[in-house]
Amino acid sequence: MKELVIVDIDNTLIKGQSQKVLLRYLYNKKMVGVFYFSRIYLWFVLYKLGLVKNPRIVLEYAIRFLRGKRVLGIQKLIKEFAVHELPPLFFRGMLEIIEGHKRAGRKIVLVSNTIDALVKEIASMIGVDDFIALKLEIKDNVYTGKVSGSLVYGENKYNVILYYLYTHKDISLSNSWAYADHTTDEKLLSAVEHPYAINPDSGLEKKAAAKKWPILKFNLLQ
Template identity: 35%
Template sequence: MERMREYLSAMCTGWDVQTVRAIVADTLDHIVDPMIYDEAVTLIEQHRAAGLDIVIVSSSGAEVVEPIGAKLGADKVIATRMVVADGKYTGEISEYAYGPHKATAITALAAAEGYDLQASYAYSDSITDEPMLAAVGHPYAVNPDKALRRLAITRDWPVLDFSRPVALAERSRFREVRRPAVAAGILGTVAAVAGVLLYAARRRARPEAS
């Protein structure tokens, strides 16, 4: 974790924020077509129909994760964020969304938005996300690594196997979203983003009109 933090800091120091965002946007639109599992799309639609919010949780930089989240109609994004001064990255990391930090972040978000974590769903493929999975009432291991698969079996967590990757652009229905999507599911492999996850939080209960 510390080596990765140092790498991110060294790589970004001095870069102009708007330039980086423009490069990422152009790359996603014209060079890299992010991949998503078709099974994940079905999960997203099911959770959306149930009135759930989409929150993408990723250790990748917000500059990459946010555009992908926008393509998916996500309500919110939790990602690694760099400190900015005078429009440039200072090299310092303000939020590092990795491992236990993901659990801390979703707990804070739940408190701020009124989400019920015990009624929420989380999907991951990595043992590093055990804290996040353990924080919700409905954890799922999706195409898990060996360590997470063993843990899921031990804790009786459902294990899902996704096998139908599809280019995001081919799923044109995402481009027709008219309002923030509400759902849950793991995105699967996303080109240009390592370990992108999707975490679903149930909307707060609204009092019925009298």
């Protein structure tokens, strides 16, 4: 059985919220207007603070601009964004941890509520094969502007990992690792043998300290 390594993205692997960085990129390219940009930017901040009661409504509003756009065109745009904008935002310390797990032959899975097209590019950039992300609904090779399936957020991160294990019989939670930053990731971290709080928010930092989980804080020079 392969050992599993679960890695969150925002503020764990990458500094800040990757979708917020993408939003600014789209705004600079004049693909979204100032009102839309300002409103979604604020919602992303509130979402990260856990102050949004129904994240699905926020996320579906955020991706509404994709409605009617062809998948290949958006994927090309996101690839260009990832290649040009994301490299300076990766935490070197987290990349080194991932490389260590690769050398040990462990299965690494990125888990994030970030849109799947972006997570796919992030995974490719760091040489990771598998990811679980927010799926966008597609019909006839065109985005509908809606979310497909459940969110990969809070306690549901734990549920999607259970489903992943159900569909990958050669992988086990035994002697597994997880790296995350947010207090809503507590259930996921509690499920593994080696939980790590990475750049934790105040809620997770308190919980990690109480449970004696390792706490790692990276900056962009590490």
